[in-house]
Amino acid sequence: MILTVTLNTALDLTYRVPALTPHASHRVTEVRERPGGKGLNVARVLAALGHDVTVTGFAGGDTGRVLRERLAADGPRVTDALAEVAGATRRTLAVADATTGDTTQFNEPGPAITPAEWTAFLDTYDGLVRTPGTHAVALCGSLPPGVPVGAYALLVRAARAARVPVLLDTSGEPLRRGVAARPDIVKPNADELAELTGSHEPGQATRDARRRGAHTVVASLGADGLLAVTPEGTWQARPPAVVRGNPTGAGDSAVAGLLSGLAEGLPWPERLARAVALSAATVAAPVAGEYDARTYEDLLPRVTVTDRAAA
Amino acid sequence: MILTVTLNTALDLTYRVPALTPHASHRVTEVRERPGGKGLNVARVLAALGHDVTVTGFAGGDTGRVLRERLAADGPRVTDALAEVAGATRRTLAVADATTGDTTQFNEPGPAITPAEWTAFLDTYDGLVRTPGTHAVALCGSLPPGVPVGAYALLVRAARAARVPVLLDTSGEPLRRGVAARPDIVKPNADELAELTGSHEPGQATRDARRRGAHTVVASLGADGLLAVTPEGTWQARPPAVVRGNPTGAGDSAVAGLLSGLAEGLPWPERLARAVALSAATVAAPVAGEYDARTYEDLLPRVTVTDRAAA
Numbered sequence: 001m002i003l004t005v006t007l008n009t010a011l012d013l014t015y016r017v018p019a020l021t022p023h024a025s026h027r028v029t030e031v032r033e034r035p036g037g038k039g040l041n042v043a044r045v046l047a048a049l050g051h052d053v054t055v056t057g058f059a060g061g062d063t064g065r066v067l068r069e070r071l072a073a074d075g076p077r078v079t080d081a082l083a084e085v086a087g088a089t090r091r092t093l094a095v096a097d098a099t100t101g102d103t104t105q106f107n108e109p110g111p112a113i114t115p116a117e118w119t120a121f122l123d124t125y126d127g128l129v130r131t132p133g134t135h136a137v138a139l140c141g142s143l144p145p146g147v148p149v150g151a152y153a154l155l156v157r158a159a160r161a162a163r164v165p166v167l168l169d170t171s172g173e174p175l176r177r178g179v180a181a182r183p184d185i186v187k188p189n190a191d192e193l194a195e196l197t198g199s200h201e202p203g204q205a206t207r208d209a210r211r212r213g214a215h216t217v218v219a220s221l222g223a224d225g226l227l228a229v230t231p232e233g234t235w236q237a238r239p240p241a242v243v244r245g246n247p248t249g250a251g252d253s254a255v256a257g258l259l260s261g262l263a264e265g266l267p268w269p270e271r272l273a274r275a276v277a278l279s280a281a282t283v284a285a286p287v288a289g290e291y292d293a294r295t296y297e298d299l300l301p302r303v304t305v306t307d308r309a310a311a
Numbered sequence: 312m313i314l315t316v317t318l319n320t321a322l323d324l325t326y327r328v329p330a331l332t333p334h335a336s337h338r339v340t341e342v343r344e345r346p347g348g349k350g351l352n353v354a355r356v357l358a359a360l361g362h363d364v365t366v367t368g369f370a371g372g373d374t375g376r377v378l379r380e381r382l383a384a385d386g387p388r389v390t391d392a393l394a395e396v397a398g399a400t401r402r403t404l405a406v407a408d409a410t411t412g413d414t415t416q417f418n419e420p421g422p423a424i425t426p427a428e429w430t431a432f433l434d435t436y437d438g439l440v441r442t443p444g445t446h447a448v449a450l451c452g453s454l455p456p457g458v459p460v461g462a463y464a465l466l467v468r469a470a471r472a473a474r475v476p477v478l479l480d481t482s483g484e485p486l487r488r489g490v491a492a493r494p495d496i497v498k499p500n501a502d503e504l505a506e507l508t509g510s511h512e513p514g515q516a517t518r519d520a521r522r523r524g525a526h527t528v529v530a531s532l533g534a535d536g537l538l539a540v541t542p543e544g545t546w547q548a549r550p551p552a553v554v555r556g557n558p559t560g561a562g563d564s565a566v567a568g569l570l571s572g573l574a575e576g577l578p579w580p581e582r583l584a585r586a587v588a589l590s591a592a593t594v595a596a597p598v599a600g601e602y603d604a605r606t607y608e609d610l611l612p613r614v615t616v617t618d619r620a621a622a
Contacts, residue, residue, distance in 0.1 A: 023411075024416070062377045102333070106337045107336065
């Protein structure tokens with residue numbers, strides 16, 4: 001089983017409108033609604049790849065109730081271990097303009113988590129990482145109000161104490177503090193990596209992120225694919241061609257690729273190829289945040305993985 | 312008891328954002344959520360004025376469940392007689408730009424009502440209008456998909472057969488068909504009246520709307536207040552000054568003013584003064600669709616009602 005943690009879960013809405021005009025009234029022609037937050041997106045892709053996943057984090061209020069009902073309908077591979085809180089789970093809304101193809105995003109604030117809810121969650125989490133058969137943990141996304149900024153450092157340490165490999169995918173100060181707790185893998189994008197290290201040169205920045213504590217750094221570089229600096233070597237994995245589409249969720253699919261490969265004991269080049277193919281198949285999918293299985297199968301054997309240390 | 316009918320109920324969301332920028336990502340700084348649809352807005356104002364109200368129409372899905380829970384929390388004066396349907400109640404979203412004060416509106420489509428659900432509703436409605444103590448009925452707003460365009464004509468006739476005064480507040484073809492069924496009162500705004508009659512001159516248009524079947528026409532003319540053409544006479548009621556603010560819900564407050572005055576047996580000039588004061592107090596209220604009680608008390612004695620027949 002793979003555990004994913006989403007402290008700031010969301011009910012993701014997508015509205016399609018003929019054209020977005022500020023200060024006008026719009027008829028919404030299509031409404032989509034699904035469980036969101038990075039760790040839940042990772043879990044959905046892992047389940048599609050055939051892995052059993054347990055999801056934890058916080059859910060509350062009417063939106064939390066709907067989110068959990070939708071999660072239960074997603075199938076038996078995903079186990080709901082979300083902690084109920086008094087505050088309401090946030091919504092995110094993506095307004096998709098059918099004329100331009102552009103998206104306008106609105107993110108509600110997350111629920112305020114009380115100190116007692118946070119303390120209770122630490123116990124829940126500790127029980128989950130210590131459950132026999134937990135192969136890996138992914139810590140994903142932003143922190144809701146009330147959760148201490150050093151939260152991920154605590155969660156990284158608890159996973160390491162339980163000897164479960166832990167991947168961290170967040171940004172800003174929570175990433176900085178989390179990295180110092182020595183996670184097995186961090187997966188920043190180029191902006192997050194530059195914010196962490198002060199360097200816009202990926203090679204230098206990934207090395208610096210490792211010096212700050214991460215055992216392995218897998219940087220997602222958009223069309224340039226993934227750059228992985230690991231204790232076993234350095235590789236760059238690239239998609240065979242530039243894929244056009246919506247990048248929403250591409251990073252979450254890459255995390256699912258890395259974790260599934262880790263759980264299956266694949267060598268790094270195969271994990272990276274899988275992560276790049278899943279990520280590109282997510283960009284190409286018609287629905288934001290889902291991946292197209294046929295595109296994935298097609299791209300997987302054509303991803304190029306270069307040994308950078310040997311180059 | 313006053314009965315309000317809202318066939319296309321909605322869960323009304325309001326997002327406050329610092330500034331709306333198309334195709335950007337926005338942090339929502341404030342979220343409000345409340346039961347909506349014109350008949351539910353009318354019911355809220357009637358309850359605030361001390362009247363018992365029963366609300367009917369359709370509700371369904373997760374949004375319908377939340378709407379009914381919020382309605383129950385609104386207090387004991389509002390009785391929920393909404394009919395459960397399989398489709399999901401729509402949301403409406405108003406994005407309020409804190410910089411310009413402007414609002415951008417997104418309206419989800421309503422649920423598709425099946426022929427069986429519509430037929431069952433007609434029985435429910437007939438039972439409600441025939442309940443002893445039903446003093447008046449208000450038929451409010453748009454029709455969801457699946458409800459026949461002549462729906463309001465049926466509902467007007469059923470109310471008249473039960474000898475309960477019926478007010479119709481809708482637009483377009485549903486208004487045209489409903490007027491032909493001879494409702495006691497229609498309350499169009501200037502645009503709706505012009506669309507119905509082809510005339511942009513309020514005096515002529517209101518007389519024409521009466522010829523089409525309405526016993527009384529109360530036209531809402533924005534800053535010019537209300538023009539009422541009734542079997543007992545013709546009056547124009549004006550607020551003492553132009554009120555600035557958000558006009559959302561001002562028409563619903565006017566309907567509540569007219570119905571409460573009818574239920575209390577007030578003469579027309581007093582009903583109109585109440586409707587104008589409530590309407591202006593709604594424009595002035597900080598929250599869209601609510602009225603400011605102190606503004607209402609202040610404006611009420613200062614509304615001018617002119618006898619147009621005598622003029």
